Amino acid sequence: MKIDLATQGDVLEILTIFKQTAEFFKEQGIDQWQGDYPNISTVLADIAAGQCYIGRNSRLILGVIVLSTAKEASYDELSDGHWNSPDDSYTVIHRLAVNRNYPGKGVSVKLINKAEALTKAKGFAGIRTDTHEANDGMRYILTKQGFRYTGQLTLADGSPRLGYDKLID
Template sequence: MLFRQAQIEDLEAIWQIILYAKETMRQRGSEQWQDGYPFRETIEQDIAHHYAYVVEESGEIVAYAAISGDGEPTYQKIEGAWLSDDPYIVGHRIAVSERGKGKGLASYIIQQAEEIALVRGFHSLRADTNYDNLAMKHILEKEGFVYCGIIQVRDGKREAFQKILK
């Protein structure tokens, strides 16, 4: 398995994973990602800003995530409290392909984000998800994230989580 920064040449494979994730969430009854977001342009911007990462298995891209240390404006106001106000790495748009399902790739991505954070001098990870995205909430809790409260994003409220790294 290879975890690497995505390139523009990876866009179509990433986009197919995003479409699969949207459909999977729809089938599970989740409202998240059902209004068009993330858009193809969102992924293009992730790649351009060097936030985009992929997991490759046998030469095939099987998972995607955006990982950034540039902060997240929607995290400035929270109904609740963050564990720490120190700078943090944020993980967004974690998505796994059909072929990658059931292999723990979302957890693997989070573990890689932790490594990125520590190498860059960050000691905190943050993430958010929709109240009905039970799969992601389970993964975040399994990986040691703590529920911190509710944030407001463009299309509604999200549950916010944080993990302090040692």
């Protein structure tokens, strides 16, 4: 699998993967990515900011990860813990999704590994992310990849989330 920055030509395929993921969440009773998120505006903004990466084989996109270097205001306060990564030196994984036809193939692991390499190359000390409490798949992957649960946080829209981070050597 080759991982590159996404381009505008990838938008429809990325949206399809995000919709597959939202449908999966709904089937699993996970109240994450329901409604009109993520949408075309989100994807176009991620691409324009140079923070949307895709993993693809020779024919199609297998997975998507968004890695931002902008600070996340929702991460300023944790209700029952603390971040391990420094407040002034972290990247954020905002969206991670795998093509529903390719589960269990290591796509998410490879995308997270790429995010870690990019974080290190850009000189940041850690990566932060959040997920829904019921998103057991993401929680498992994060733990498997060495991320630690850091506490509960609240997104700008009022949604509760679980925070995770990892220090990058």
